[in-house]
Amino acid sequence: MASLETLTRLSEPSIQGAQRAREIIKNAGESLEQSKRDYRAICDMHPKLAFLLSENQSQTQVCRRLESNLKRQLNDLETMNATKSQQAAEAQRELAMVIELLRSREVVDKEFRSPHPAGGNANEDGSTGEPKKHTLYDHIDQDAVDVLEKTIAECLEQMGHLVEVDGRICAEALEDIAKVDVPAAEDISVTWEGVQAIGALLSESQVAVDEITQDSQSMDHHCDQLRDSIRDLEADGGVLSTEDYNVLLRDTNEIPAIVEDMNEALLDIQRRSEETHVRSLQYSAFYSDNQRQFDGIAQISQIIDGYLNSTSSSQARYSQLLEKVEQSLGDIWGLVSWYRGFHNAYDALIGxxxxxxxxxxxxHAVVEDMRSRLDAVHMEEVRERAAFVDRFGPFLPSDLCPFIQDPPVQFVVEEVGDAERFASVQSHETRYSKLTAASGMHEQ
Known part of the structure; x- marks a missing residue:
């Protein structure tokens, strides 16, 4: 039998255990709610973060490529200018040498027309000086050559100015890009599987809270039984049966172990809550870094767009000038080829x-021979006809064959068209081979 005093002593650890269980339930509930808030925050940030990661990766590559293209484009333009300047210098050098070749090749005055006055060049006092030497150079258009070379020089100068201005703008853009703060975000896993793993931790905590809540309810029920038994004993003044006492004693003895299990469950819930919270903080920090990175990339993109907009017109102008230079260089090389052909053609002209x-x-010799032979045949025919008339003419009536008295037809060989007059043309060596050897030119 159990007395009132025994039950009272038995109820004290049960009540303490129940109070501790309620504290555990409270702490577990708070940890669970924190886990839920963190999980909702992670679920909310996950799609945004995935978008930022994808955009930042692609836009970072684009910006790096554009930045690299800016530097390479500037270098390419500078290289292009240097190359075209070298090509222009080479073409003009070849043109100058072939023009000098034409200057040095004198034309025989008696054979070919000279653009200079026959009486020589007029001096300032009106007198006539020595006739100017007639060369192949006199037959080219030097003014056109000068215009062509001037065009190339002006275009190259403008191209150099455009490259200088664009280079300054490009350098400023690169400096502005270097000043932009683009944080390097910490590399963490943001896969949906990771989010599901955090959700699994939350589910485990929910199950644990449900279990310790059930244990707490069992302890509350045990305490209620003890209180009811104590009230009954106080009211009736009796004693509790041994069987009922043993049940209450057994339940009371199990309370410390149950509380210990609840403490361990609480620690697991708090550990999972802490893990979820840390993960939420990582997500938040990673999201913030990626957001700032996204903003920085957008700022860099604006700088690059500004550079492209400010240089679009100059780039178009540069392309026009480059095309004009290439066309003019083609014209110069065409002149070089034509002047060489002109020089070679003059040699062929002499031949x-x-x-x-x-x-x-x-x-003429054939004609003279033919004339002599015709004259001889004609004189022979005259003699033959005269002999015939002398012998038989007196006996022939005049109306029988009137033309028998006619003289023979006379054939004349003559030149048709303007006679060409050729003076003595002396073939002479030229300096062409020496000049071409010195300049590296080859006849085309």
Whole structure:
């Protein structure tokens, strides 16, 4: 039998255990609510963070590529200017050498027309000086050459100015880009599997809270039984049966172990809550860093867009000038080729004049021979006709064959067209081979 005093002593640890259980439930509930808040925050940030990560990665690559392109473009323009300047210098050097070649090649005055007055150049006092030497150079358009070279020089100068201005703008843009703060975000896993793992921790904590809540309710029920038994004993003044006492004693003895299990469960809940909270803080910090990184990349993109907008017109102008330079260089090389052909053609012209003179001489000899032979045949025919008339004419009536008295037809061989007059053309060596050897030019 159990007395009132025994039950009272038995109820004290039960009540303390129940109070401790309620404290554990409270702490576990707070940790669970914190985990839920952190989990909701993670779920809310996850799609935004995934978007930022994707955008930052792609935009970072784009910005780096654009920044690299800016530097390379500037270097390419500078290289292009230097290359075109070298090409222009080479073309002008070749042109100057072939023009000098034409200056040095004198034309025989008697054979070919000279653009200079026949009486020589007029002096300032009105007198006539020595005739100017006639060269192949007199037959080219030097003014057109000067205009072509001036065009190239002006275009190259403008191209250099454009590169200088664009280079300054590019350098300023690169300096502005270097000043932009683009934080390097900590690399953490933001996969959906990771979010699901955090959700699994929350589920485990929820199950643990439900279990310790059930244990706490069992202890509250045990305490209620003890209080009811004590009230009954106080009211009736009796004693509790041994069987009922043993049940209450057994339950009371189990309370410390249950409280210990609840404490361990609380520690697990708090550990999971702390893990979830740390993960939430990481997400928040990572999201903040990526947001600032996104803003920095957007700022860099604006700087690059500003550079491209400010240089778009100059780039178009540069392309026009470059096309004009290339066209003019093509014209210069065309002149170089044509002037070389002109020089070579003059050599061929001298040979052609000599050949024609010889051909005319040959044809003249043939004509003279033909004239002599025709004259001889004609005189023979005259003698034959005279002999016939002398012998038979007196016996022939005049109306029988009137034309028998006619003289023979006379054939004349004559030149048709303007006669070509060829003076003595002397073939002479030129300085062409020496000049081409010195300049590196080759006949085309």
């Amino acid at each position: 052609e004049v000599r050949r024609r003179r010889q051909a005319q001489k040959t044809m």
